[in-house]
């Protein structure tokens with residue numbers, strides 16, 4: 011209940027939500043109360059006041075039988091809204107049934123239903139309404155059915171699309187594996203996940219139905235006398251438009267206002283539920299964290315320079331800053347690894363480097379530059395082109411990063427076609443060569459396949475091949491081997507190393523596995539709670555690691571000499587959430603060496619030796635540093 015309350019509250023807190031909700035309450039309140047309060051006045055005829063213009067007694071004038079137009083308009087609200095809601099509910103229900111039918115029926119009947127829906131969607135909705143209105147007869151019920159049937163194909167298509175997106179998700183697959191039948195999967199997993207979007211669409215669609223119904227009644231094929239709705243009132247007022255324009259204009263304006271109420275409220279709900287609308291609390295800037303880290307040493311012009319990088323996101327209670335002042339640089343062809351537990355800010359750092367943090371996320375830094383070009387500020391065409399050709403990104407889940415509906419060859423060809431001016435044929439040849447370079451067998455056949463036709467390891471190599479299509483200067487690989495078995499893991503890492511050796515590409519490799527980093531990179535950055543806590547050459551990691559956190563990570567890696575009888579070493583406790591970073595050293599609560607100063611003062615990253623930086627008050631303490 012509390013969750014629902016907060017959604018409604020969030021809707022009415024937005025200006026659009028507040029205005030539309032007020033309008034909707036007014037319309038619905040009138041629909042409920044008007045027939046009770048003014049039903050008699052609306053029906054009363056007055057032969058002494060036939061077809062009169064506006065007056066004190068009749069604000070909008072009277073109709074040809076002397077009935078008060080304002081009262082009739084108010085009373086007509088109930089029937090107009092009732093019929094609109096009836097048509098909308100019937101249409102959405104029919105659409106839902108048609109849209110879900112292919113998931114329950116077998117393949118052939120399912121395809122048949124889909125084909126019928128596709129054909130029906132192609133017809134203009136207005137034509138369908140008029141056609142069905144004639145088929146079902148010119149009665150109120152006929153008009154409701156006509157509207158419902160005419161809009162059902164739209165909702166069927168929407169349902170199919172939404173259901174297909176949910177059906178591909180892991181929890182649906184898990185339910186199937188657990189033995190859930192099609193119907194149960196539909197009811198338990200698919201419908202609950204699409205109902206929100208369907209309801210919002212129906213709310214917005216109700217506005218269209220309101221106008222459509224008024225149109226049908228106006229044309230004489232909707233509500234029939236003696237009943238009356240807004241369309242009927244408009245129909246009756248139109249002949250008097252020259253003598254009493256209010257008689258025609260007032261119903262038209264009423265229809266527009268009511269339609270706006272539904273439409274805008276639907277839009278406001280969609281904004282709040284679908285897109286995170288930053289509240290006023292986020293209108294300020296995120297918290298700035300001053301840092302004076304010691305710079306690292308890179309010989310020559312750095313390929314990538316990151317100084318005091320801070321990445322923040324708006325949360326429910328204000329901004330959180332999961333990356334809180336990261337500084338490092340890389341030279342051309344360097345291989346740098348970032349290691350740390352889950353949530354330490356590795357991926358967010360990588361995304362910021364690749365300029366992939368979307369608004370409302372905020373990226374600030376004293377310097378963030380790639381090949382001498384600043385990556386701060388909004389991306390322009392030149393910057394996008396530079397990143398598209400010089401920087402490659404390999405993600406953890408290639409299935410999510412490859413377009414499932416596009417053949418491998420087409421996806422690989424995008425960069426050469428977009429950025430190198432190659433035609434499709436030559437780009438495809440290049441794609442085949444790129445797949446061969448990452449040792450994918452039968453590359454000429456694979457380019458004609460879709461991602462789902464490849465194994466997980468192959469897909470990951472396709473991602474690397476895609477990165478290599480443009481001779482990148484830097485490959486950012488975010489957990490590229492986590493989902494792979496050990497053999498394929500090492501194949502993928504070898505591809506990265508080959509890309510480095512053959513093309514001189516720098517590699518920024520992110521992993522929570524320190525052994526992966528130590529075998530692939532020259533240098534390792536250890537991250538904890540959004541900061542680098544240690545930076546040292548991988549060759550020295552087992553001998554010179556000084557931060558208690560790095561040492562705890564190393565102790566947690568089993569090796570050949572690990573006693574199998576003993577439980578594996580673990581780091582006690584959990585890293586703090588970005589919005590709950592304590593004062594002092596963020597690792598203090600888990601650190602065996604922590605003392606009073608660690609709890610109160612935050613250590614900065616300082617140089618303690620050749621290419622070695624540490625953020626720890628006890629880095630020089632021989633017992634801690636081992």
Ligand SMILES: Nc1ncnc2c1ncn2[C@@H]1O[C@H](COP(=O)(O)OP(=O)(O)OP(=O)(O)O)[C@@H](O)[C@H]1O
Pocket residue numbers: 323324332350351352353354355356357358359371522587588
């Ligand atoms: N778009 C976002 N909005 C809000 N918070 C985010 C967003 N992306 C990441 N975070 C938060 O930033 C923190 C760091 O996330 P990040 O993905 O960088 O961790 P990580 O070290 O890569 O962990 P993992 O190894 O699990 O991927 C997490 O607490 C995460 O919840």
